[in-house]
Structure formats: structure tokens, C-alpha cells
Amino acid sequence: MPWYQRFALWLGAHTIPSAEITGQSLRIKPSDNIEMLRALGRDPLVLKATRIDAVWGLVDLMDAALDGAKGLTEPALILYGEKDEIIPRRPTRAMLKRLPEAARATRRVAIYPEGYHMLLRDMGSETAWKDILGWMADREKPLPSGADQVARSWLAAPADD
Numbered sequence: 001m002p003w004y005q006r007f008a009l010w011l012g013a014h015t016i017p018s019a020e021i022t023g024q025s026l027r028i029k030p031s032d033n034i035e036m037l038r039a040l041g042r043d044p045l046v047l048k049a050t051r052i053d054a055v056w057g058l059v060d061l062m063d064a065a066l067d068g069a070k071g072l073t074e075p076a077l078i079l080y081g082e083k084d085e086i087i088p089r090r091p092t093r094a095m096l097k098r099l100p101e102a103a104r105a106t107r108r109v110a111i112y113p114e115g116y117h118m119l120l121r122d123m124g125s126e127t128a129w130k131d132i133l134g135w136m137a138d139r140e141k142p143l144p145s146g147a148d149q150v151a152r153s154w155l156a157a158p159a160d161d
Helices: 003-015 034-042 052-071 089-098 101-106 125-137 147-156
Strands: 076-081 107-112
Touching: 003 052, 052 089, 076 125, 089 147, 101 107, 107 125, 107 147, 125 147
Parallel strands: 076 107
Antiparallel strands: none
């Protein structure tokens, strides 16, 4: 996050922690599945506003996760939608580059060019679900969609953001 966003969040969390904020004015698209997004909007159990101190805590958690990436040695399948407007490309690339080289054989990265933040609920979610099932059945085989090949190219290319 840029310093001014980090500062504004810190200030809010430490002066008006119970103030609730929404992402409504951000105009981001978390998925291309509009029907599902509308259903979530109507669902009374889905939070529509979040306390600013909870957002501060989430940002701290994301910082800790980024820092902890260097210690990920367990087998992992990491999926990312290239149209994700919530988790930008730059921090995603940074996290992937921090993963330990020694554990490369135990992880698989998959990039979905048409995927959004809610990858498993997007219109093309079946592709990601099949990749997950394929990886669970045999971690050595390439993913059915080829998203792991896309990831190799994506990571090898210079950052464009």
C-alpha cells in the first residue's frame, strides 16, 4: 500500500476504530458472475460494512503472510486470477518470488487470465475446480487447463505494474 493509504488506515484504526467502511465507492469488480454477486448483496448474513480496525488487522495479516511466504515448504497449489482487482499483481508477484526455491518441486502456481478475485465462483470457475481436483489426484501432472504453464510465462515476464 502507498504510504498515504497506510497512514490513513492507521489514523482511522487508532482514532475511530469502530467506524464502519465499505468498498462501495471503489468500483471494483470481484467476479464476472453478476448473479452470484447480487445474491451476496441480498444475503443478510454477508457483511456489507466492516469496522476500520478490522481492516487494519486484515492488512497486518496480509503483511505477515507476505513475510511468511519465504517459509512455505509444504505442498501448495496457488491460484490467481489475472483480473483480480482486490489483490493486485505486484504484491502477488512479490509473494510468489519470496517462496523458497528449495520447495519449488512441491508447489504449483496457476494463473487464470480471465479469473477475478472470487476465482472459484467466477463464470469460468469450473476450470479452476478441475485444476484443483487434478492437482489433488496427482501433484506431478500438469494442470488440465494449462494454467501452470501460463504462470511460468507470467512470472518470467517483466512486471508491468
